[in-house]
Amino acid sequence: VVEQFRQQLPGELRTHYTADFPPSREELLESVRGAEAIISLVTDRIDAEVLDAAGDQLKVVANVAVGYDNIDLGAAAERGVLVTNTPGVLDEAVADLTLALILATTRRVAEGDRFIRTGTEWIWSPEGYVGLDISAGATLGIVGLGRIGMAVAQRAQAFGVKIIATGRRAHDDDARSLGVSPASSLNELLSAADIVSLHCPLTEDTKHLIGAQQLQAMKPGSYLINTARGPLVDEEALADAIESGHLGGAGLDVHEFEPATNPRLRTMDSVVMLPHIGSAGDVTRNEMASLAFRNVVAALNGEKPITAVG
Numbered sequence: 001v002v003e004q005f006r007q008q009l010p011g012e013l014r015t016h017y018t019a020d021f022p023p024s025r026e027e028l029l030e031s032v033r034g035a036e037a038i039i040s041l042v043t044d045r046i047d048a049e050v051l052d053a054a055g056d057q058l059k060v061v062a063n064v065a066v067g068y069d070n071i072d073l074g075a076a077a078e079r080g081v082l083v084t085n086t087p088g089v090l091d092e093a094v095a096d097l098t099l100a101l102i103l104a105t106t107r108r109v110a111e112g113d114r115f116i117r118t119g120t121e122w123i124w125s126p127e128g129y130v131g132l133d134i135s136a137g138a139t140l141g142i143v144g145l146g147r148i149g150m151a152v153a154q155r156a157q158a159f160g161v162k163i164i165a166t167g168r169r170a171h172d173d174d175a176r177s178l179g180v181s182p183a184s185s186l187n188e189l190l191s192a193a194d195i196v197s198l199h200c201p202l203t204e205d206t207k208h209l210i211g212a213q214q215l216q217a218m219k220p221g222s223y224l225i226n227t228a229r230g231p232l233v234d235e236e237a238l239a240d241a242i243e244s245g246h247l248g249g250a251g252l253d254v255h256e257f258e259p260a261t262n263p264r265l266r267t268m269d270s271v272v273m274l275p276h277i278g279s280a281g282d283v284t285r286n287e288m289a290s291l292a293f294r295n296v297v298a299a300l301n302g303e304k305p306i307t308a309v310g
């Protein structure tokens, strides 16, 4: 992707790639020195120390992600550094994976797969691996109806699922035309949904948005899906809620302490866990890289970036 844009930059392009992935803190601090643009991933914590290590010539930090909780926006603004993200291009891929997790948990796909791999002899039985029929009147609660939430609603509508939502677009005509009913509060959504799917950004206000109290407010036997950010959920409280039998299960693409995953949740058959692959589609990943680089080109040419944050 970088090569495609080489000609569009005002001067000669010198690139420095970190050798390790993810780079150690020392390598990150060293590698940004003298940079006019930093292209970062969610695994890179970009704070005042990194911005200062880069130097005064730094113009832009382009995050290859829609989420930017890894970047200290205040520190960037204080130093006049632009921050950009990659919204829009990954909505469909993340929504696809959300549906994959909904089906994998409710219809016990991963559990069945694990069972087959044990090589145990089995005979078909009418009771074997019975799960929730999402198409038979299940309600999906979308927490944070934005771009990705809308793409999830579109898919869920095709399954005949009832949809309720909180978030900035819950009252939009677009949402209504997808059959979305706005919930008046998070609690109302939690108590009505058979499946709760999280699609909001991680901020100081949304950390542990789903804790013990909220899990208790969820319907008995319901499922929690998280393809947004791990710290939105208190994982120990989630493990308690599943262990007690209150929740039916969970589908987690993201984890509270990434890359660590919760050892209790890992032992639970009703939990499906993935290594943060929501946007890992072949086309999507290229589009994310391309948008990040177009933002860099704009910023270095003194133009307004396409998708600036803040």
Ligand code: 8YV
Residues within 6 Å of the ligand: 040, 041, 042, 043, 064, 065, 066, 067, 068, 090, 276, 278, 279, 280
């Ligand atoms: C990315 C993501 O894969 O866009 C986001 O916010 O979490 C994922 O789509 C990841 O952030 C790569 O930096």
